[in-house]
Amino acid sequence: MRFALPPLSALSPTGLLFAATGAIGLWLPLVQFKPNRIVAGQGVDLIAALPGPAGWAVALGMAAILALGLAAGRGLGLRLGLAVLGLGLSLFALGLAARGLMPEGNRMARVSPAAGFWLQFLAFALMATDALARLRPGIRTRAAILAGAVAAGTGVLASGWLDRTSVMIEYAARAEMFSRSLWQHLLLAFGSLGLAFIVGLPLGIAIFMARPLRKPVLTLLNMLQTIPSLALFGIMIPIFGWVAAHVPGAADLGVAGIGPFPALMALFLYALLPVVSNTWVGLSSVSPAVRDAALGIGMTPAQVLRQVELPLALPVVLAAVRIVLVQNIGLAVIAGLIGGGGFGSFVFQGLNQTAMDLILLGALPTIFLALVAGIGLDLVIETLSRQKHRSTP
Amino acid sequence: MIAKLFLTLAAALLAALLFTPESFTEVFRPLTHNNAPPIYLQTSLLRLTLSHLALVGIAVTASTLVAVAGGVLVTRPAGREFLPLARTITSVGQTFPPVAVLALAVPAMGFGAGPTLVALFLYGLLPVFENTLTALSTLPPSVLEAARGMGLTRRQRLWQVELPLALPVILAGVRLTAVISLATATIGSTVAAKTLGEVIIAGLLSANPAFVVQGGLITGLLAILIYEAFQRLESWSAHRAGLIRPQ
Structure with missing residues (x-):
């Protein structure tokens, strides 16, 4: 040619x-x-x-x-x-x-x-x-x-x-509602990420240290991912409605079957798998020689974990942050369908009224947030893994 | 062994749910209140499942064909100029939320199956394209050299050497696309596509958890079975191409 x-x-x-x-x-x-x-x-x-x-x-x-x-x-x-x-x-x-x-x-x-x-x-x-x-x-x-x-x-x-x-x-x-939706959207995406880390990081460490736990935990978390988002969001409503009504003190902690809480929980459940599996993968990829050397200079296993293994696993763990954040910024749109707020409320309102401009008002900022989060975190991860390569010749 | 048993059970449960949904009436009744119907009957679950699968099947087939063709094109000398752009588009494009893509397809296509199909197609391109690109650009140079040395033409090398070797990785991309599309298609029902999402949305609108669970369960079972089927296909193609893969 x-x-x-x-x-x-x-x-x-x-x-x-x-x-x-x-x-x-x-x-x-x-x-x-x-x-x-x-x-x-x-x-x-x-x-x-x-x-x-x-x-x-x-x-x-x-x-x-x-x-x-x-x-x-x-x-x-x-x-x-x-x-x-x-x-x-x-x-x-x-x-x-x-x-x-x-x-x-x-x-x-x-x-x-x-x-x-x-x-x-x-x-x-x-x-x-x-x-x-x-x-x-x-x-x-x-x-x-x-x-x-x-x-x-x-x-x-x-x-x-x-x-x-x-x-x-x-x-x-809708300027006022827009800024409220923005905060709700960010709260859903970052809040679920934070919760997933509070639960997922210890869980990832646990399956790294206790081998028999690994398969059941990862299988369960994998199965959660197969539930379509629409259904997972939907099923959180009756579950947490029931919890809020029947478990004493739950409602005071903010547990509710309406509003953003069920959406937050659904996003949290989706976020668990990347956090847990990346923590485990990151920890497993630390070379045994490094671990032995740290133990050899007299560090306790807890010190090795905190000062050697976790820092070395950081880039892989951060990759989970990127996956979760990009995914949850997108999925948080579904919250709009179940009254959880966020930019999804504009999208679904727009779809109901066939008002295309309203759909754009919800969809464009969501895409923008996901793009900025994705590209920004890629840069952070690249910086950290370069530093790691520099410090471990 | 346990996995096999589990898969057989999943398949049996799916078949039972689709062919004799009434037999699950008592199972789902505790999830309803005020005598709401426990089983979705407006449209048969089987029909919704079939149209759901048809939608996903068409979209995934189309995106696989286009994405593999694109992946082959940008790794040939004639298309190499597009490689940097293609790489960036795939990595950036995958951060686009599927729901947003679906919502944006509506202004262009109107309501119904159309926008869902377009969104699934567009979104499905990226994982397949990425995997095709990775597979074709990381083939062992010695094998390619040997094929060239045997006197195979470019076309023969592509069809008889490169594609068979890349197939397992390409299939892994198709698997990802299929599983994502299966879940995203349910959201298509918010724009009036006939999918299992209809059952879930009916449940959301009438505050009937039984419908939500039904729709979710069937979609989840389908996802598990499709995932597994693709993994079998991948290891079969890897064996066929003579690649040794740890199981």
């Missing part, structure tokens, strides 16, 4: 993918205009959506970026810069379209991002990802980029440029 068509080698194959995605994005409607939030809207394309020549200017700018990305062998830094510029342009266009199309004083109409916007955004996001993956930045640079991206995202939202878009209007109508 390559030898048959020499001119093609001057083109970057990934650049072709981004250009094709972006071109379709430019061709499809940028936004949807809806007379009210429930009805199906009408697509408006980029040229028509922006006032005057702005549409042409933005379209040409985006096309130029995509075309520049087509050439193979451009500097990666330049590509990254272009992609970021493209992301900025697509957000600029979305905000401008919403400002221009929203009739003054109309509280019912909605301008939502449509396929065109999402594809443009995707094309530039992929372009940025590709450039970053090839640049292979070090841990610090990646941490700085993550922080920068989070800051930029928050900055764009805080600037008010997108305030006229549908999702932000839904947000404005």
Whole structure:
């Protein structure tokens, strides 16, 4: 293929993918205009959506970026810069379209991002990802980029440029409930993680020291994972409702069959397996020579565990934190279905009312949280395992 | 031995639940109150299970075909340019919550089986792709060298050497995808897909734990059996390819 068509080698194959995605994005409607939030809207394309020549200017700018990305062998830094510029342009266009199309004083109409916007955004996001993956930045640079991206995202939202878009209007109508949902969501995800560590870490140590316990404990925890989340969340309600009503003192401790408690318990149960099995795997991977040496210099078994084995097992245990946190941030959405709060309440309310913007208001921050948690913890784990390699030659 | 007995029991229990659900009336009655029906009868459990499995089967087959093809493509010289991007997408994409993916498919697809199918398909791509990539890029170089030395063409090497050797690891990815999809499909019922989630949601709405347990139990049993079936398939393919794997 390559030898048959020499001119093609001057083109970057990934650049072709981004250009094709972006071109379709430019061709499809940028936004949807809806007379009210429930009805199906009408697509408006980029040229028509922006006032005057702005549409042409933005379209040409985006096309130029995509075309520049087509050439193979451009500097990666330049590509990254272009992609970021493209992301900025697509957000600029979305905000401008919403400002221009929203009739003054109309509280019912909605301008939502449509396929065109999402594809443009995707094309530039992929372009940025590709450039970053090839640049292979070090841990610090990646941490700085993550922080920068989070800051930029928050900055764009805080600037008010997108305030006229549908999702932000839904947000404005529920700002208070949104921050409450955010805290509930974080409480569910981090609270279940904390509980899983309080119970799982000792359990992992126990099955490491007492071999016969290992199989039954891991089998039981594995079986818990096969219960579909919807059912596990559902079954917690009657169980803890009963406990709260019949066990004296339980209700005072916060045990309840309604609200966030059953959801917290379901997430806790899902989180146990990664914590217990990774603790055990981490401890088992400590070399016997290291253990013997620690015992040889006169440490007690408890000291060996605390000062040698657990620190060495730390990266593997932290990998469990990553698994649990990413998984539970996602699963906590289900809590919305059983009245447990969190971003899931927006998602399921939106599904019930077929209000797509409300679904986005719940789903987008959930994805954002999961992404930041996943990437951030990857960086922490990488840092720690490097330190470990450095200290044990 | 114990595992085998346990699996046989699981299969028998599943069959009994699906074919003669009425015989479990007394088992589930203690879970209900105010004379609520103990067994879900609006749609037969068997039919829901079949449509649940069909949904998962279609999605998993589609994502396996696309993901393996993609994995092969990016490990060939022609597709190597896509490798860094593909790796990043798989690791980042797997942090996307399945529920959010499902919810986002609704605006694009409307209600029903469509968005569930799309969400399961998209989400299922990643584990299979990741495993295909790992398997194909960590094959022993000596084996590949020998295949080249024997005069096999690229295509022959792929079909007769690389893919058979990679199969156990690819199947492990498919297993992961199948088990995740099986559980995620229940959530599809919140957007009106016909799955076992319907039973669970009916239980949630009418505060009837018997329904919740039924739906959960059947899905859980299916997950255990499918997991086990794939593990058998994996060790069979490993034996066939002449790989020695510790059991």
